[in-house]
């Protein structure tokens with residue numbers, strides 16, 4: 462069986478009595494063709510030995526966050542990035558609480574916080590721990606954030622009680638993983654298409670040490686790149702300077718200035734089917750670049766310095782006018798008159814779609830959540846405040862729908 466061929470699954474094990482069943486889950490996933498790595502909490506190692514999982518997977522088991530040797534080999538960020546899917550089985554009540562509150566106090570919770578890989582959890586605990594409002598609320602929070610919950614099942618429990626809280630059987634969990642991937646395959650509606658995305662800010666140099674930039678973090682554009690890649694597209698990401706790693710399976714080109722972004726984007730647009738301009742490109746750059754660092758004026762009577770700015774090339778407009786058949790999506794970051802400004806930009810720049818988002822007052826820029834209004838010639842859709850990963854997924858669905866209709 463190779464239903465999971467080329468799939469990389471990170472199994473997380475937390476400290477519950479059902480941990481012994483995870484050995485069987487591990488075997489089942491490997492039998493189905495998956496490459497499996499295991500991360501255990503400290504408590505989990507009291508229930509099943511890492512040696513068992515290491516022998517089954519043929520890979521070292523990861524459990525220590527502050528382990529210099531492990532970090533030098535495959536550190537927590539690499540592990541987070543390595544996986545196509547994370548399955549935590551069993552998921553203890555305590556781990557669920559830590560995840561719901563965004564803790565990163567051990568390796569497994571840190572990985573979960575540092576990934577945009579889909580996370581699946583199989584809760585397993587005593588029936589009263591499960592029905593406790595705290596656990597229920599935590600699970601609701603996780604489900605709202607996009608975690609997939611499997612079970613728990615009802616029945617006789619290890620503690621001797623009967624009720625809901627048993628971990629789903631390993632073979633059932635393995636089948637759920639297979640179903641998840643085949644569902645993903647049928648939803649790979651952008652296979653064979655190229656999506657070009659710009660992201661992040663640009664830097665406009667004043668002199669060799671100074672530049673003008675803006676507050677864009679690139680998070681929205683990077684999340685869209687991941688979402689497009691998951692839909693099967695070949696993704697080209699042209700990114701300004703950001704503190705983010707390139708998403709899995711995405712080709713990234715790093716640039717600095719608006720002019721560099723313009724030239725690179727126009728070049729890549731020739732082979733693209735969809736263009737999504739999320740980058741916060743500087744509208745102006747210094748008219749003159751000073752070859753040497755501009756010195757502070759010594760003459761106290763001349764304390765001000767005037768910087769002349771020139772208009773930059775408009776990437777979005779140039780792309781949409783040069784490639785009229787390319788499906789072009791713009792972003793309008795506005796501090797006021799959001800919808801009117803976005804609608805006028807949609808027409809002026811000949812776009813197929815525009816995504817309006819309110820910025821300023823602690824909104825959008827450098828945040829992990831966003832709230833957007835998607836506008837096209839004869840329609841509009843609002844996406845309420847949610848994580849940028851969720852926004853990106855829903856936005857890509859709308860873009861794909863409009864793109865297919867065109």
Ligand SMILES: Cc1cc2nc3c(=O)[nH]c(=O)nc-3n(C[C@H](O)[C@H](O)[C@H](O)COP(=O)(O)O)c2cc1C
Pocket residue numbers: 474475476477478479502503504505552553554555556557585586587590
């Ligand atoms: C014998 C024993 C069995 C336990 N079984 C469970 C369990 O099935 N589910 C659970 O949520 N906690 C269970 N616990 C409590 C967890 O081990 C405890 O909350 C621990 O802190 C979880 O740590 P972790 O989430 O980092 O793995 C059990 C504790 C003991 C001593």
